[in-house]
Amino acid sequence: xxxxxxxxxSEGRQRETALPSRVNEAKFIRGFVALAEHNGWHYNLIEAFxxxxxxxxxxxxxxxxxxxxxDRQDKGILAGPVSNLPYWPLWLGVGGLILLGTLVLGxxxxxxxxxxxxxxxxxxxxxxxxxxxxxxxxxxxxxxxxCWAALLLGLNLLVLAHAALALxxxxxxxxxxxxxLEKRAGWLLTAAGxxxxxxxxxxxxxxxxxxxxxxxxxxxALVYLCRPVRVPxxxxxxxxxxxxxxxxxxxxxxxxxxxxxxxxxxxSLLMVAALWRNLxxxxx
Numbered sequence: 249x250x251x252x253x254x255x256x257x258s259e260g261r262q263r264e265t266a267l268p269s270r271v272n273e274a275k276f277i278r279g280f281v282a283l284a285e286h287n288g289w290h291y292n293l294i295e296a297f298x299x300x301x302x303x304x305x306x307x308x309x310x311x312x313x314x315x316x317x318x319d320r321q322d323k324g325i326l327a328g329p330v331s332n333l334p335y336w337p338l339w340l341g342v343g344g345l346i347l348l349g350t351l352v353l354g355x356x357x358x359x360x361x362x363x364x365x366x367x368x369x370x371x372x373x374x375x376x377x378x379x380x381x382x383x384x385x386x387x388x389x390x391x392x393x394x395c396w397a398a399l400l401l402g403l404n405l406l407v408l409a410h411a412a413l414a415l416x417x418x419x420x421x422x423x424x425x426x427x428x429l430e431k432r433a434g435w436l437l438t439a440a441g442x443x444x445x446x447x448x449x450x451x452x453x454x455x456x457x458x459x460x461x462x463x464x465x466x467x468x469a470l471v472y473l474c475r476p477v478r479v480p481x482x483x484x485x486x487x488x489x490x491x492x493x494x495x496x497x498x499x500x501x502x503x504x505x506x507x508x509x510x511x512x513x514x515x516s517l518l519m520v521a522a523l524w525r526n527l528x529x530x531x532x
Contacts, residue, residue, distance in 0.1 A: 249287075254280060255294035258323065259386045260309030261459040262508040268309055270323060274330045277315070281326070298323075307457025308387040339382060343374035346408075350374075354412040355422060362415040369415070372467060373408045377401065379463035387459045400464045403439055410436065411471045433477035437526060440468035441487035444519045448494035451512065455501060460512040465519055473522035476529035488523040491516050 256276040257268035277293065284291050298314035315325045324330035333339065350370030357363040384397035410433055413426035429436075447461050495516050502509035 249289045251284070251289060251291040253292045253294040255313045257309045257312050258298075258314075258325075259312035260307060261457075262506050264503045265505045267507070268312070269332045270325070270330050270334070271332050273313075273323075274325045277325050278327075303387070303389045308459055309457075312386070333382065335382065335385075339378040342381065343378045346374040346377055347371060350408060350412050353409060353422075354416045356417060357415060358417050366412065366415045369408070369411055369471075372470065373404070376463045376466045377404050377408075380404070380461070383459060383461070383463060397464075400443060400461075403436065403443070404464070404467050407436055407440070407468045407471050411475070414475060430477070433472075434479040434526075437468065437472045437477060437479055437522065438483050438487070440465055440472075441484060441491065441519065441523050444469075444516060445487050445490040448491050448498065448516060452494045452497050452501070455498070460508045462508075462511045462515040466515050469515060469518035469522045472526060473518060476526045478529075479523075479526045481527060484523050484527045488520055488527065491523070492520040495520075 256273040258270040258273045260268040262268065280291075281293075283289075293315065295313045295315075297316050297320065298312050298318045300311040300318055302310040315323060317323055322328075323334075347367070347370040350373060351366060354362075354366045354369075357366055380397070380400065384394070384401075388394045388397055406429065409425070410429040413422055413429065416422045416426070418426050444465050447458075447464075450458050451460070495513050498516075499509055499513050504510075
């Protein structure tokens with residue numbers, strides 16, 4: 249008996265219950281090899297090396313089926329320890345810098361409530377921005393997608409700065425910086441809502457090779473859900489409708505067993521709630 253090819257991707261978007269990851273790839277390959285050897289089957293494993301160029305036509309999943317990565321380094325698929333986050337030291341360092349930067353930017357908290365919220369804000373920002381960075385590293389295929397990822401990173405950093413300064417004593421340069429961001433906060437939320445609407449439309453009408461960008465919009469949704477700002481009414485109303493209307497079709501297409509789809513649906517609900525609350529606050 250000859251099995252022409254079999255394998256499992258280590259990166260990319262989930263389909264129903266099939267979740268790409270290095271750990272899952274190792275589980276599948278090791279289990280299959282043991283079964284094949286026990287039964288005397290002949291087989292070919294796909295593939296020897298990751299081929300990220302395949303992402304251009306097959307999405308993130310298509311580029312990461314290898315037993316070795318694109319630099320010919322062992323991914324630990326056949327034997328030994330394996331991690332779903334091979335660059336974890338990098339992202340741990342980035343997360344630590346984001347948390348430290350949040351605390352420094354906020355300075356001495358205004359009150360006990362701010363003292364609790366400021367480190368929580370930094371932790372959420374570190375996790376979401378780090379997760380978005382890792383997703384962008386694995387999925388970005390050409391200059392346009394890298395620019396989109398960078399713009400969303402910049403948006404998250406501006407939202408983080410606005411939220412941290414809102415919890416600060418607001419004195420001296422912190423007051424000036426807060427006032428500058430406060431005047432533009434409505435457009436920061438509008439930009440986040442626009443990004444959510446664009447990605448929701450993509451996941452409803454052209455989802456096959458697109459990953460779920462939940463981490464990119466978690467921070468703006470939470471910040472402006474908790475702290476409403478003045479927003480342009482017509483734009484926010486339209487974005488609220490687009491994002492909200494896409495949640496059910498997106499879940500229906502992906503299936504209720506898809507955890508990543510549920511994560512995106514939850515972030516989308518938070519974004520809709522934030523947009524709606526800010527719209528109502530504007531009316532009030």
